[in-house]
Amino acid sequence: MKSEIIAVGSEMLTPHRQDTNSLFLTEKLNELGVTVAFKTIVGDKRKDLASVFRTALGRVDIVILMGGLGPTEDDLTREAVAETLDRKLRRDGPLVAALHIRATNWRIPMPENNLKQADVIEGATILPNDNGSASGQWLDVIFESYRKLIVLVPGPPSECKPLFETEVMPRLRETLPKRAIAKRSLKAAMIPESQADKLLAPVYTTYTDVETTILAHNGDIQLVLQCVKKDQVQAQKRVNELASKLEELLDDWLYSSDGESLEQIVLYYLGLRQATLAVAESCTGGLVAQRITSVPGSSRSFLGGAVVYSNALKTQFADVPAELIEQHGAVSEEVARALAEGIRRRTGATIGLGITGIAGPGGGTETKPVGLVYIAVSDANKTEALERNFRGPRARVRDWAAQQALDLVRRRLM
Amino acid sequence: MKSEIIAVGSEMLTPHRQDTNSLFLTEKLNELGVTVAFKTIVGDKRKDLASVFRTALGRVDIVILMGGLGPTEDDLTREAVAETLDRKLRRDGPLVAALHIRATNWRIPMPENNLKQADVIEGATILPNDNGSASGQWLDVIFESYRKLIVLVPGPPSECKPLFETEVMPRLRETLPKRAIAKRSLKAAMIPESQADKLLAPVYTTYTDVETTILAHNGDIQLVLQCVKKDQVQAQKRVNELASKLEELLDDWLYSSDGESLEQIVLYYLGLRQATLAVAESCTGGLVAQRITSVPGSSRSFLGGAVVYSNALKTQFADVPAELIEQHGAVSEEVARALAEGIRRRTGATIGLGITGIAGPGGGTETKPVGLVYIAVSDANKTEALERNFRGPRARVRDWAAQQALDLVRRRLM
Numbered sequence: 001m002k003s004e005i006i007a008v009g010s011e012m013l014t015p016h017r018q019d020t021n022s023l024f025l026t027e028k029l030n031e032l033g034v035t036v037a038f039k040t041i042v043g044d045k046r047k048d049l050a051s052v053f054r055t056a057l058g059r060v061d062i063v064i065l066m067g068g069l070g071p072t073e074d075d076l077t078r079e080a081v082a083e084t085l086d087r088k089l090r091r092d093g094p095l096v097a098a099l100h101i102r103a104t105n106w107r108i109p110m111p112e113n114n115l116k117q118a119d120v121i122e123g124a125t126i127l128p129n130d131n132g133s134a135s136g137q138w139l140d141v142i143f144e145s146y147r148k149l150i151v152l153v154p155g156p157p158s159e160c161k162p163l164f165e166t167e168v169m170p171r172l173r174e175t176l177p178k179r180a181i182a183k184r185s186l187k188a189a190m191i192p193e194s195q196a197d198k199l200l201a202p203v204y205t206t207y208t209d210v211e212t213t214i215l216a217h218n219g220d221i222q223l224v225l226q227c228v229k230k231d232q233v234q235a236q237k238r239v240n241e242l243a244s245k246l247e248e249l250l251d252d253w254l255y256s257s258d259g260e261s262l263e264q265i266v267l268y269y270l271g272l273r274q275a276t277l278a279v280a281e282s283c284t285g286g287l288v289a290q291r292i293t294s295v296p297g298s299s300r301s302f303l304g305g306a307v308v309y310s311n312a313l314k315t316q317f318a319d320v321p322a323e324l325i326e327q328h329g330a331v332s333e334e335v336a337r338a339l340a341e342g343i344r345r346r347t348g349a350t351i352g353l354g355i356t357g358i359a360g361p362g363g364g365t366e367t368k369p370v371g372l373v374y375i376a377v378s379d380a381n382k383t384e385a386l387e388r389n390f391r392g393p394r395a396r397v398r399d400w401a402a403q404q405a406l407d408l409v410r411r412r413l414m
Numbered sequence: 415m416k417s418e419i420i421a422v423g424s425e426m427l428t429p430h431r432q433d434t435n436s437l438f439l440t441e442k443l444n445e446l447g448v449t450v451a452f453k454t455i456v457g458d459k460r461k462d463l464a465s466v467f468r469t470a471l472g473r474v475d476i477v478i479l480m481g482g483l484g485p486t487e488d489d490l491t492r493e494a495v496a497e498t499l500d501r502k503l504r505r506d507g508p509l510v511a512a513l514h515i516r517a518t519n520w521r522i523p524m525p526e527n528n529l530k531q532a533d534v535i536e537g538a539t540i541l542p543n544d545n546g547s548a549s550g551q552w553l554d555v556i557f558e559s560y561r562k563l564i565v566l567v568p569g570p571p572s573e574c575k576p577l578f579e580t581e582v583m584p585r586l587r588e589t590l591p592k593r594a595i596a597k598r599s600l601k602a603a604m605i606p607e608s609q610a611d612k613l614l615a616p617v618y619t620t621y622t623d624v625e626t627t628i629l630a631h632n633g634d635i636q637l638v639l640q641c642v643k644k645d646q647v648q649a650q651k652r653v654n655e656l657a658s659k660l661e662e663l664l665d666d667w668l669y670s671s672d673g674e675s676l677e678q679i680v681l682y683y684l685g686l687r688q689a690t691l692a693v694a695e696s697c698t699g700g701l702v703a704q705r706i707t708s709v710p711g712s713s714r715s716f717l718g719g720a721v722v723y724s725n726a727l728k729t730q731f732a733d734v735p736a737e738l739i740e741q742h743g744a745v746s747e748e749v750a751r752a753l754a755e756g757i758r759r760r761t762g763a764t765i766g767l768g769i770t771g772i773a774g775p776g777g778g779t780e781t782k783p784v785g786l787v788y789i790a791v792s793d794a795n796k797t798e799a800l801e802r803n804f805r806g807p808r809a810r811v812r813d814w815a816a817q818q819a820l821d822l823v824r825r826r827l828m
């Protein structure tokens with residue numbers, strides 16, 4: 001079953017705005033075994049909109065129109081769809097009443113124009129919108145002797161997503177041939193994408209009934225396994241079977257078998273070991289602390305730490321001897337070790353993490369180039385350190401360094 | 415002049431990948447007075463690709479095809495375009511040679527299939543790609559008695575952008591009617607979007623020849639002013655005229671008249687005053703430090719600071735008296751002030767910043783709800799503090815708090 005997603009709105013044809021809902025809609029449609037064959041973005045022009053919709057009707061079974069359902073002159077999706085299907089718009093009494101009540105509750109004036117949001121295409125089912133004033137609409141029609149499903153949903157993500165979830169998905173499930181879907185998401189850290197693919201492809205390519213997608217970003221690899229079958233048990237069995245083979249191959253690169261983030265996993269292990277963590281960051285400048293504290297409840301295992309950008313602060317907050325910096329330079333394995341040990345002692349954390357490096361673009365030398373990073377982790381038993389040379393611009397070097405640091409902590413906890 | 419951008423690649427029809435190049439291309443095209451009327455995303459299917467291209471030829475003057483120029487079976491843009499224009503593909507000798515040299519230099523094997531990257535559509539100009547093996551192509555044709563410009567560019571951003579900049583833009587400038595464009599970007603912090611629009615709309619709406627776009631994100635407002643005219647001086651004059659009126663209205667909300675980020679501006683003022691900054695962050699967990707250190711050269715003015723997630727560290731690193739926390743609670747104006755003053759004393763920075771709050775989702779109470787944040791800034795003369803109640807999920811509360819904190823420092827420096 002093929003579908004097309006049409007995103008309506010001139011703002012998405014500027015350099016400043018982009019459709020993002022369609023990623024969510026695609027995931028949902030795929031779950032039902034519906035592929036997205038085309039995505040189209042069109043402005044708030046009735047003629048353009050009508051022709052784009054007409055084209056979509058000619059090439060797919062399901063057309064999702066997103067946006068253009070608001071109260072302004074520019075909101076023309078209802079009109080364009082009705083015109084193309086050669087159907088009338090009727091103003092729906094209950095919707096008109098609901099709009100009036102809404103306006104009263106919010107103590108906002110209701111210009112006549114607002115009422116166009118109560119216009120319903122002949123034969124359409126109204127899809128109530130709990131998060132906004134624009135309802136969705138559902139049409140199941142015969143167009144040029146083919147059956148077409150046409151769905152109108154509002155544009156704002158906060159309205160589009162819940163409405164699609166609660167109103168559209170059940171109707172699609174009911175209408176489409178029954179499918180069962182099984183999904184798993186494996187995650188691994190710091191394995192090069194090419195290496196991962198070389199390692200895993202020979203296995204996952206043999207599972208022709210499981211779709212495997214590899215996503216790589218700054219040292220983080222995600223494998224999305226999806227299997228669509230008539231029978232749920234069968235689908236799950238195939239996915240789990242492949243998953244466990246891939247998990248075995250990924251060995252200790254694997255950090256999650258269920259899609260958690262690396263920082264979530266680190267916090268999970270810290271909790272399990274009843275351990276605490278403190279960090280002393282130089283080149284990552286707070287990036288590691290920020291990632292960890294982005295997880296709700298992180299305060300249970302994360303004490304905090306220091307962003308020791310200046311040499312003075314390395315001494316002040318992590319007791320790195322000034323002579324050590326003098327002797328080896330701020331970016332050195334010795335200083336990374338001292339940072340990890342110092343922040344651990346200072347905070348009384350179970351584990352201390354130290355990071356120092358040259359993020360660039362400036363500050364590199366012959367012997368210490370941009371991208372050189374030292375990372376050390378320390379606990380009661382020992383301190384270990386890594387040297388890495390990351391390539392690319394400042395932001396990339398920082399991201400890779402933070403990822404490597406979190407992975408080093410994870411490995412120490414395992 | 416109307417254009418359509420066609421992004422080619424099945425991966426962009428999955429929930430995992432999205433076209434982003436088109437934002438860059440749109441900005442470039444707008445600079446030449448070319449509007450983007452449609453964006454289409456199509457998979458690596460020759461039939462689909464051909465029909466999408468055919469549709470585009472029917473509705474715009476300039477068609478940009480992005481991607482599908484690689485060496486694999488799936489890369490079919492050249493073939494689909496040639497087929498639709500009813501032109502032949504010829505294998506270009508010099509390109510074949512270049513591919514061989516490239517393969518030798520990189521010590522990579524070159525399968526026969528790679529040579530398809532040397533196929534050129536009859537009458538097309540080759541656009542050399544310095545960053546990859548797939549060249550672009552430029553066609554200036556008469557199609558059904560209308561003149562059409564057709565441009566093929568590679569998909570990877572690292573190849574697409576430089577190639578479009580160096581090869582396509584000059585040709586478009588040469589071909590299209592001469593236009594002069596003037597642009598300005600004003601930025602303001604912590605003014606509500608609705609308030610900004612209410613304040614500014616009466617003015618910018620009177621400048622019908624200047625296009626004004628308001629972009630708002632977590633306490634950051636950007637106004638993009640753009641004017642396209644025949645004459646550069648005239649265009650610039652109009653933009654500057656409007657800009658200075660808006661700047662006056664925005665008063666001290668305005669932090670940048672040329673598109674810099676808030677952290678860049680804070681660092682700029684710190685440099686100007688030969689001042690240094692240190693931060694003590696609780697609920698933002700390193701977010702402020704991370705934003706500041708994302709700017710190259712920030713080490714000149716930013717000393718660093720402490721992420722004091724636990725109460726013990728608030729005392730340990732910022733000398734916040736335990737009794738003070740006991741008495742007022744960790745999330746209180748008193749503790750925010752103590753953090754700012756303590757981190758300043760400890761680090762010897764000119765300015766100290768302290769942040770404490772409840773990011774949520776848990777941890778809120780009747781008297782201290784989720785989203786309550788106290789921010790304090792301290793220098794030799796005085797310490798001032800703010801209380802804010804931010805709404806929304808954890809990430810949003812943290813982003814708003816960091817933005818407010820940076821803005822408070824900016825105001826202190828002005």
